[in-house]
Amino acid sequence: MRRWKFWDEAASNQETAPPETAQSGSLPGRTAHAGEPVPKPSSAPPPLPTHSEAQQRLASLTRRRDGILFDVEQAELARTADNPWRERMALLGETLKVVQNDIAALDREPRVVRPPLPPTPIVISEVTPDDPARILFTVGSTEFHYESDLDWAEKGTTIARGELLRTQGDPAAIIPDEIPGDLRDELASHLENSLFIFATDLRHRADEDQPQPDSATLADLAQPCPICGHWQSWGGFCATCADRANRRRALEAEFMRISAEQAAEEEERAKWAERLPTALRRLKDVEDEIAALSQL
Numbered sequence: 162m163r164r165w166k167f168w169d170e171a172a173s174n175q176e177t178a179p180p181e182t183a184q185s186g187s188l189p190g191r192t193a194h195a196g197e198p199v200p201k202p203s204s205a206p207p208p209l210p211t212h213s214e215a216q217q218r219l220a221s222l223t224r225r226r227d228g229i230l231f232d233v234e235q236a237e238l239a240r241t242a243d244n245p246w247r248e249r250m251a252l253l254g255e256t257l258k259v260v261q262n263d264i265a266a267l268d269r270e271p272r273v274v275r276p277p278l279p280p281t282p283i284v285i286s287e288v289t290p291d292d293p294a295r296i297l298f299t300v301g302s303t304e305f306h307y308e309s310d311l312d313w314a315e316k317g318t319t320i321a322r323g324e325l326l327r328t329q330g331d332p333a334a335i336i337p338d339e340i341p342g343d344l345r346d347e348l349a350s351h352l353e354n355s356l357f358i359f360a361t362d363l364r365h366r367a368d369e370d371q372p373q374p375d376s377a378t379l380a381d382l383a384q385p386c387p388i389c390g391h392w393q394s395w396g397g398f399c400a401t402c403a404d405r406a407n408r409r410r411a412l413e414a415e416f417m418r419i420s421a422e423q424a425a426e427e428e429e430r431a432k433w434a435e436r437l438p439t440a441l442r443r444l445k446d447v448e449d450e451i452a453a454l455s456q457l
């Protein structure tokens with residue numbers, strides 16, 4: 162609001178340069194507009210500012226001084242022992258410790274003991290990869306059928322093939338009698354996955370004209386993992402190890418992100434601290450100018 166008042170007074174005096182010209186004149190390298198005469202350097206001393214010009218200048222200097230004072234305060238704060246940047250860095254440091262503990266806890270997760278399964282043979286009787294897919298095999302005396310839920314289905318421009326569905330056979334039926342009761346549910350759900358992976362592998366081999374496995378057994382569907390001890394699926398895939406690896410990667414990414422945030426806080430603090438001498442010099446200049454104008 163104050164600025165407008167001053168501008169009104171200045172407009173009545175018709176002595177200040179229009180803002181547009183002042184702005185163009187400040188462009189680096191520019192000396193004049195097209196169509197305007199090239200300004201000639203004048204040797205005459207500048208005329209004393211009128212009262213309203215002095216007021217206007219004073220107001221703008223005061224605003225500038227407030228801005229510089231803020232810079233000085235921040236720069237001085239950045240040089241103290243307890244500053245907000247260090248506080249935030251300390252808090253982030255606490256979070257980093259928690260993440261490190263989580264990683265250590267993950268690495269300390271106990272190794273379990275799961276019994277191996279007997280080498281009951283798997284006999285493959287049919288592998289038709291498509292239209293519709295039919296994968297038939299027996300584990301011991303239990304017959305399993307897998308079929309594709311849909312024929313080749315078009316989704317947009319890509320063709321997605323139907324996933325295999327188990328249409329016959331119960332994974333719980335192939336659990337050996339000697340498996341203790343508290344492991345049977347876990348093993349049933351493991352075998353459900355492992356059998357699906359086995360059937361999908363047979364389909365894939367037929368697609369690629371690769372030979373089918375000729376001596377697969379029940380033991381191959383649930384090998385104890387040498388790292389975590391849980392059962393691995395057909396083909397040696399360990400879901401527990403994969404899950405741990407994913408969680409570890411996520412924690413490591415979190416650690417890196419927080420470390421970067423911490424480094425950014427220190428960078429910001431150092432930038433403010435470095436600014437102090439310049440800010441003090443600018444403050445002195447603007448205060449000198451204000452004092453000179455106030456005496457007019």
Ligand SMILES: [Zn+2]
Nearest residue numbers: 386389399402
């Ligand atoms: Zn494992």
